[in-house]
Amino acid sequence: MSTTETNEIEKLANQEYKYGFVTDIETDSAPKGLNEDIIALISKKKNEPEWMLEYRLKAYRHWLKMEEPEWPNVTYVKPDFQDIIYYSAPKQRPKLNSLDEVDPELIKTFEKLGIPLDEQKVFAGVAVDAVFDSVSVATTYKAKLKEMGIIFCPMSEAIQEHPELVKKYLGSVVPYTDNFYAALNSAVFTDGSFAFIPKGVRCPMELSTYFRINASNTGQFERTLIVAEDSAYVSYLEGCTAPMRDENQLHAAVVELVTLDNAEIKYSTIQNWYAGDKTGKGGIYNFVTKRGLCKGVNSKISWTQVETGSAITWKYPSCVLQGDNSIGEFYSVAVTNNMQQADTGTKMIHIGHNTRSTIVSKGISAGVSNNTYRGLVRVGKKANNARNYSQCDSLLIGDKCGAHTFPYLEVNNPTAIIEHEATTSKIGEDQIFYLNQRGLSTEDAVNMIVNGYCKEVFRELPMEFAVEAQKLLSVSLEGSVG
Amino acid sequence: MLEIKNLRAAIDGKEILKGINLSIKKGEVHAIMGPNGSGKSTLAQVLAGREEYEVLEGEVLFNGKNLLDMAPEDRAREGVFLAFQYPIEIPGVSNVNLLKTALNEIRKYRGEEQLDSMDFLNMIKSKMSLVEMPNDLLQRSVNEGFSGGEKKRNEIFQMAVLNPLLGILDETDSGLDIDALRIVASGVNKLRSADNSFIVVTHYQRLLDYIVPDFVHVLFNGQIIRSGDKTLAYELEEKGYDWVKEHFAEFAGKQG
Numbered sequence A: 001m002s003t004t005e006t007n008e009i010e011k012l013a014n015q016e017y018k019y020g021f022v023t024d025i026e027t028d029s030a031p032k033g034l035n036e037d038i039i040a041l042i043s044k045k046k047n048e049p050e051w052m053l054e055y056r057l058k059a060y061r062h063w064l065k066m067e068e069p070e071w072p073n074v075t076y077v078k079p080d081f082q083d084i085i086y087y088s089a090p091k092q093r094p095k096l097n098s099l100d101e102v103d104p105e106l107i108k109t110f111e112k113l114g115i116p117l118d119e120q121k122v123f124a125g126v127a128v129d130a131v132f133d134s135v136s137v138a139t140t141y142k143a144k145l146k147e148m149g150i151i152f153c154p155m156s157e158a159i160q161e162h163p164e165l166v167k168k169y170l171g172s173v174v175p176y177t178d179n180f181y182a183a184l185n186s187a188v189f190t191d192g193s194f195a196f197i198p199k200g201v202r203c204p205m206e207l208s209t210y211f212r213i214n215a216s217n218t219g220q221f222e223r224t225l226i227v228a229e230d231s232a233y234v235s236y237l238e239g240c241t242a243p244m245r246d247e248n249q250l251h252a253a254v255v256e257l258v259t260l261d262n263a264e265i266k267y268s269t270i271q272n273w274y275a276g277d278k279t280g281k282g283g284i285y286n287f288v289t290k291r292g293l294c295k296g297v298n299s300k301i302s303w304t305q306v307e308t309g310s311a312i313t314w315k316y317p318s319c320v321l322q323g324d325n326s327i328g329e330f331y332s333v334a335v336t337n338n339m340q341q342a343d344t345g346t347k348m349i350h351i352g353h354n355t356r357s358t359i360v361s362k363g364i365s366a367g368v369s370n371n372t373y374r375g376l377v378r379v380g381k382k383a384n385n386a387r388n389y390s391q392c393d394s395l396l397i398g399d400k401c402g403a404h405t406f407p408y409l410e411v412n413n414p415t416a417i418i419e420h421e422a423t424t425s426k427i428g429e430d431q432i433f434y435l436n437q438r439g440l441s442t443e444d445a446v447n448m449i450v451n452g453y454c455k456e457v458f459r460e461l462p463m464e465f466a467v468e469a470q471k472l473l474s475v476s477l478e479g480s481v482g
Numbered sequence B: 001m002l003e004i005k006n007l008r009a010a011i012d013g014k015e016i017l018k019g020i021n022l023s024i025k026k027g028e029v030h031a032i033m034g035p036n037g038s039g040k041s042t043l044a045q046v047l048a049g050r051e052e053y054e055v056l057e058g059e060v061l062f063n064g065k066n067l068l069d070m071a072p073e074d075r076a077r078e079g080v081f082l083a084f085q086y087p088i089e090i091p092g093v094s095n096v097n098l099l100k101t102a103l104n105e106i107r108k109y110r111g112e113e114q115l116d117s118m119d120f121l122n123m124i125k126s127k128m129s130l131v132e133m134p135n136d137l138l139q140r141s142v143n144e145g146f147s148g149g150e151k152k153r154n155e156i157f158q159m160a161v162l163n164p165l166l167g168i169l170d171e172t173d174s175g176l177d178i179d180a181l182r183i184v185a186s187g188v189n190k191l192r193s194a195d196n197s198f199i200v201v202t203h204y205q206r207l208l209d210y211i212v213p214d215f216v217h218v219l220f221n222g223q224i225i226r227s228g229d230k231t232l233a234y235e236l237e238e239k240g241y242d243w244v245k246e247h248f249a250e251f252a253g254k255q256g
């Protein structure tokens, strides 16, 4: 990749952050509400081909017949889907504003994270495809990746430039009929990332997308699709930050992963969207559908997530193990504090022979929050010699929070070996005292204990991400003890 | 260095320490012996600042500062180290990570610079050899799955790294095999200097053959009922606590 290109990106990123998070960019927005005209407008704004509009409309018509799900263990005021702006794109360069406009609490948070505002998300050596509201404003490392035949671009671009790939794979893992929010996403998604790693190629760098939610009242409907062909490998990072907001904002993304024979996708997420204030006011609703299809033999999909943000999280990154000998993994840390609610987990669907799955879930609840693990392991009739190992641990901080575990097992083949372990623990006074006695403050002691508890998950994360995850954890648990 | 005056402390409403008086000067080693349940660990924990214990009365001065007013971490940073009778397990936190964090917190409190990784590792290595600490214990999670003796050795290793002014060893000898006892005790001896002091809680004279105390105190029913030099430990070993109990009756009578 050329240095000019890097400079360009840095300049862009710097500029963007200079104006703070709640920018006064003139947005080119659609009117509030949802109907077929709005969908046609989105499709038109994005210069989409006819087939894409057709797909969206089919999804929309299906969605109209669906009901919002009630089964997650969360309570919230249901979004008014007619009160949401479904399209908002930055029109041009932002006008100069000062940092003073940024919520000081937010700046404090970033300071604690040790991330300078103007270069927060540009990690050295990481390709950044920054999503600013709904339109990707920058894509890096493209040239180098292109040489290797790797496609990494905004979804909107992929639809225009690689229609055959998008047509083939979009909706192949998460069809729009899958669930309420997947249908909605399929109808109105505005952008997201597309990555394609061709046969035999190991992607030499971690691909990364940073999502940010900016304009008020804009729901974000990201659509991500990653395809690894035979023997290809890619590690993909997704990280998110959002500014303080009083209104609840809906985020309903769909992520689809496909691995062909011997391919591997490693997908890591750090999610620290605004969780609302201590009283539960504001915060993001994060209702996401993430699913990977291990289509080929010996293929592998691994999800690692660190969830600390959002008022409500509702998310189950899953693996469909269709290819023989395929492997699915799910490593998760979900933290809830104050009034946060999280219902998260995974589904491992064993279809092929000799398929293996591993689930390591670490829930941490503090304040008056509620943290639910919900996991399904399904072994199909023909899935001989399937193996699953699940470990679901809950850590409680204080005595007003809740942790719940709902493991579902559907085993239809007698050769399956399923192991499930679950623990619930509290941070012991004696542990804190022991660390106090070695010179650590109670806050540092709690952080140390929590980080130790999450170690199995953190070590699955790429280095810079692991460091950020640790810091994030301490920020989210601030004030939860003592 | 340490001045304990009429210290009374209770847990869950039950008075355990019933008026402790003890004065420890720089460079001294004081052994505290006494039957099970007499309050030795309670004294150690109260000095370290465990909040479950309620201090009913008394004063503790540590280098002139009021120890009882300080948070436990500040006591540690001032130089109080407690080697626990039952060391705590912290899963997922490596020993070396804990020590580095602890050491730097203590240094920060004292206005000293943070140790860089090279200096830290060199220092760790020399302290490891002091108590013949196996390398793998350093990398493993704090006390998790350690044998009883390994836990005790680890406490002394941590003490060696943090280099406190006052080391309180609560039954460090129990659980150590004969060789380990010798190694750990000689480690403690090497740490002894004119500037630091130790309180060594033990049931056995054997430890005091290695770590020779300047004073021996007998704690009984929450009070120090007898103090003497190292020969007191021999006397105890020989005559048992009944002898002390009789003495206590006499002592209580006098106080009457």
Ligand SMILES: Nc1ncnc2c1ncn2[C@@H]1O[C@H](COP(=O)(O)OP(=O)(O)OP(=O)(O)O)[C@@H](O)[C@H]1O
Residues within 6 Å of the ligand: B011, B012, B014, B016, B034, B035, B036, B037, B038, B039, B040, B041, B042, B043, B085
């Ligand atoms: N929570 C509690 N409620 C009531 N009594 C308690 C509580 N905790 C400790 N004790 C009592 O305090 C007394 C002193 O205990 P401590 O651990 O200080 O004894 P010790 O001298 O260290 O004994 P050992 O030699 O067995 O280690 C014991 O009788 C113990 O049962």
Ligand SMILES: [Mg+2]
Residues within 6 Å of the ligand: B040, B041, B042, B085, B170, B171
């Ligand atoms: Mg004891």
